[in-house]
Amino acid sequence: MVPPALTEKLDPHRVSMRVTDAARSRCVALQGTVGKAASCGIYAQRPSVCRDVVPAWEFGAASAQCDKARIGHGMKPLTAADWLDPGVVPQSA
Ligand code: SF4
Known part of the structure; x- marks a missing residue:
């Protein structure tokens, strides 16, 4: 299960991953630098x-x-x- 603290409510029935950079839709769980070395910080729970x-x-x-x-x-x-x-x-x- 996705850690609830990393999500935000979309509507009464759905959530999405929170973002840290809204302009680029960078997922809060993404670690590292895209294009160099990046990975999902909650891979098993994605x-x-x-x-x-x-x-x-x-x-x-x-x-x-x-x-x-x-x-x-x-x-x-x-x-x-x-x-x-x-x-x-x-x-x-
Ligand atoms: S794979 Fe991980 S880092 Fe990438 S969008 Fe999904 S939860 Fe976020």
Whole structure:
């Protein structure tokens, strides 16, 4: 469950995450610097809307929402190559 203190009332039946920067809609739970190193401070408790948006290509599929968010913060959309594990050494034949 999302910590109630991090939410604000939208209407009698819904809440949303509070924001710390209304102009950029920066979620109060976001930690770090977008474009450098950022993460969700309540990842295991994040709301369902956040669980529904997976990073583009993490599981082999594009994500228009992910692309839009990254472009909105001045970053390039992710590609499948972004998920290659640099720690994996290819097996020789
Ligand atoms: S995943 Fe959701 S709750 Fe977590 S920082 Fe992003 S918008 Fe906020």
